[in-house]
Amino acid sequence: MFSNASNFVQGVDMAFAIIVGISLFFLITLTGTMIYFVVRYDHKKHPEARQIKDNKWMEATWITIPLILVLYMFYIGWEGFIPMRQAPKDAxxxxxxxxxxxxxxxxxxxxxxxxxxxxxxxxxxxxxxxxxxxxxxxxxxxxxxxxxxxxxxxxxxxxxxxxxxxxxxxxxxxxxxxxxxxxxxxxxxxxxxxxxxxYLPEKNADAENPGYKVMEKNGCFACHNTTGTRLVGPSFKGIYGRKIKVMTDGVARELIGDDSYVETSIYEPNKDISDGYPANIMQSYKNSINKEDMKLIQEYIKTLK
Amino acid sequence: MRKETKYVSYLDYEGQYKGIFGWIFSTDHKRLGLLYLYAIALFFFVGAILGLTMRVELATPGETIMKAQAYNGVFTVHGVIMIFMVVIPGLSAVFGNFFLPLMIGAKDVAFPKLNRLTWWILIAGSILAIASQFLREGPPDTGWTFYAPYSTKTGTSVIIATTAAFVLGFASILTGLNFIVTIHRLRAPGMKFFNMPLFPWALYAASWIQLLATPVVGITLVMLIFERLFGIGFFNPDLGGDPILFQHLFWIYSHPAVYIMILPAMGVITEVIPTFCQRRIYGYKAIAISSLAIAAVGFFVWGHHMYTSGMSEQARWFFSLLTFIVAVPSAIKVFNWIATMYRGSINLQAPFLYALFFIFLFIIGGTTGLILGAVAPNVQVHDTSFVVAHFHYIIFGGMGFAFFSGLHYWFPKMYGRMYNLKAANWGAIILFIGFNLLYFPQFIIGYQGMPRRYYDYLPQFQWAQTISLIGGIILFIGFFVMVGNLVRGAKKGAIAPANPWNGTTLEWTVPSPPPVENFDEDPIIKSDPYDYK
Structure with missing residues (x-):
């Protein structure tokens, strides 16, 4: 009855089914009782309400039974979970x-x-x-x-x-x-x-470059790649020495890609915005990339021709 | 000695200030109750529109009406508005302010000027929250949970949004403080704790959570702001911080915050049921004590929001066990409510109909909470739309429907006029249908693995998203029926008597709408609050 996609399906689905079963039982019984009372004791048929005193045995029953049930549900949930944290040593x-x-x-x-x-x-x-x-x-x-x-x-x-x-x-x-x-x-x-x-290829050689490591840690490659195609932001490829069109304070201008352009783009990303890209997507990395790391990044980007 | 005073209702009273200033500078708890009602209704409307926009976007896979960045902003703002500006102040600020003093026989809350300041703080915080939408950096895109380290890195207006939540927290703390002192100091002669009505009891339990838990989230948000402004590494691992620490601090408040909203909701239901059954409440003491039990145990279950965060097995065990224990006092309340209907004389009016819907939706919300609290099934449904469905059943199906129940119950007292009873019942039924169509399918696709906070999804989930959109539209129709009927009632409805439902608690002993100082002379309490002889 359970799929065999992994060794955990049965434990999870079993606990799920039992809790859903208990829940449905209460949902149906309680709703049914409620509807019955609303119909049976409608004020037109039943104009005089009976004032009923609390019964401590009744109260005790409906504290004890739910308590036992929730402890049971806790246990089956726990039981299904334990193996998930016991990975075999030879895995x-x-x-x-x-x-x-x-x-x-x-x-x-x-x-x-x-x-x-x-x-x-x-x-x-x-x-x-x-x-x-x-x-x-x-x-x-x-x-x-x-x-x-x-x-x-x-x-x-x-x-x-x-x-x-x-x-x-x-x-x-x-x-x-x-x-x-x-x-x-x-x-x-x-x-x-x-x-x-x-046949799986080895990790690309760039991965050992210290500049690449800094950039990977800061998540740069989420939005920028090294191959020259567009992601969320422009590519890192061929920045140095190229003429780049940017918008500065809403005015279009051209500049030549160099160290100071790379630094500005990382510390004040919304100052010079590459033509055709939206503003305010990237935040400043001033607090997370220091001057030394900046040098490493610049050296790495220089290698991307 | 009976003072002869001419009856002037709080609505007509003219004090030092006139017109709108007579309201916003008022310290009358009843006027403040209405001010909260109007503010929160407005915020709710904005939040609901954002919710509907999300449903339209999700109606088809891929881009429907907006881009991913816009969607991420919309669900964040929907969460911030609904949680911090609607459901947390919600019941206690509106009905607590209006009815707590009336129900315990007081002239006002303990600190009326502080109460007025609290409303202003709420408005100031809300203005900040709404401003965060329009700033240059764009709306915050972190989700209302502001999880680090993303929240320390994103370029959007996180600082202003967290500042807003921080300010709104103060409103919550001060309301809690005010109510605790009011309940301790201002009860009418003869009213002991155990013959106080049960709505004040629920407010009392919730107020302690507001007072004790809110400062934790306040400090956490300040730490986040400092991290962003000055680069102090509390949470960002690049700076030596710990992202899991943020989750712990956040949920130490935000789990008890669920009880801040649901306890007063349960309190409202506990008032409505005996009145419409004309029967004393069954298990008075059990209900009163279960409110305190929920508040106390509720402080120690926050870890169930973090089962998958890599926390130790022992921690998962501990938090799961306590999560199951906290279910028991809620179950006790449900049993007592239903037992109160037994051999009553039931009048199926809108407040009671909403209360019945509340019980049904709350059972679904509560039992799906058991699935989430059990460690193994949680692995499957954690962070999926199952969670989204679960907390909407609790917060909207629970707190929201209780709010509507209370609104219809106390409306004649607040405005001195009556709404159309039939239209009110139809509004309730439409809302109920729309609600279930909107959220129930999300349980199913959640179990199948549809993650939450997804702008786009795999085609196998589309059937449910379409049903949800239809449900959302029906829900909106229900709102318009309900609100239209109430607005019409407030303006042109029939004049309401002092006690239209034959209730027994003190608020029904004063005229509708109540006079400025509530009671001509201090009521003296000699019997149980629900004494139908």
């Missing part, structure tokens, strides 16, 4: 990194993918990290959800039991494109997985 390790507004999955050997591909019937433990703000890691079909918190590492684990693609959602609001922070968990047979992971 396969994958690191999931949340950044505005995409996921990156790191496999052994510094290999990265933006889709989470995993072999069926094998325990997978996923370390959850974030480089910028809070993100969520939610796979509804697997009944798993944990937050990705910067600096404070979190984790989740599961054993997938069905082949196929499953939606992965970000569930903690993370800004402009929160609703588009979506990926796929692809469960495949083990031999197919081994083949896939063998």
């Amino acid at each position: 396969m390790q994958i690191t999931a990194i949340g950044k505005m507004w995409k996921y990156e999955f790191q496999y052994e050997g510094n290999k990265v993918s933006d889709t989470l591909v995993i072999p069926i019937n094998k325990a997978v433990k996923i370390s959850l990290k974030s480089v910028d703000v809070l993100h969520g890691f939610s796979v509804p079909s697997f009944r798993i959800k944990e937050d990705m918190v910067p600096v404070k590492d979190n984790y989740t684990w599961f054993i997938p039991g069905e082949l196929g693609d499953f939606d992965l959602f970000c569930t903690v609001y993370c800004g402009l494109n929160h609703a588009y922070m979506h990926s796929i968990v692809r469960v495949v047979p083990e031999d197919q997985f081994n083949e896939w992971v063998a």
